[in-house]
Amino acid sequence: MKLSRILAYVIGTVALASSFFVYVEYIHMLGFPDGFITELAYAERRLARIFIGTSVILASCFVYLGWMAGRKEIGKKLSVAVFVYLIFIITLSLMDNHYRSSLTDGGGG
Numbered sequence: 411m412k413l414s415r416i417l418a419y420v421i422g423t424v425a426l427a428s429s430f431f432v433y434v435e436y437i438h439m440l441g442f443p444d445g446f447i448t449e450l451a452y453a454e455r456r457l458a459r460i461f462i463g464t465s466v467i468l469a470s471c472f473v474y475l476g477w478m479a480g481r482k483e484i485g486k487k488l489s490v491a492v493f494v495y496l497i498f499i500i501t502l503s504l505m506d507n508h509y510r511s512s513l514t515d516g517g518g519g
Contacts, residue, residue, distance in 0.1 A: 412479075414479050414483075414484055414485050414488055415476050415479035415480065415484075416476075417488065418472045418473070418475040418476030418479060418484065418488055419472070419473065419476040421469075421472045421488075421492060421495075422469045422470070422471075422472030422473040422476065423469075425465045425466075425468055425469035425472060425495065426465070426466065426469045428465060429461065429462045429465035429466055429469070432458050432461050432462055432465075433458070433462055435458075436454050436455060436457075436458035437455055437458050437459070437462075440455055448513075448514060448515055449513040449514050449515075450509055450510065450513040450514065450515040451515075453509045453513055454506060454509065457502055457505060457506055457509070460502070461499075461502055464498060465495075468491065468494075468495050468498075471491055472488075472491060475487055475488055475491065
């Protein structure tokens with residue numbers, strides 16, 4: 411029971427850290443100095459906002475599960491939450507890959 415509690419807290423921390431990294435990478439320094447945003451950057455910004463919002467919600471879910479682990483068994487709930495988070499990350503990665511292959515990124519010649 412103690413291992414699932416630690417694992418829930420670690421996954422919650424990783425989810426929050428990854429949402430911060432995505433914010434810094436895709437939203438904070440977005441666009442060119444003149445304010446122009448490419449089609450790809452606009453699409454990635456939308457995906458980043460979806461990822462950040464969902465990661466914060468799931469991170470709070472993981473922390474709650476870690477808190478509840480002291481009172482009851484959370485192994486099955488934790489497994490389902492981790493599985494849902496991984497499927498979510500894979501889906502957004504595939505969408506980003508599709509955007510990168512089909513949208514213009516502002517690279518000049």
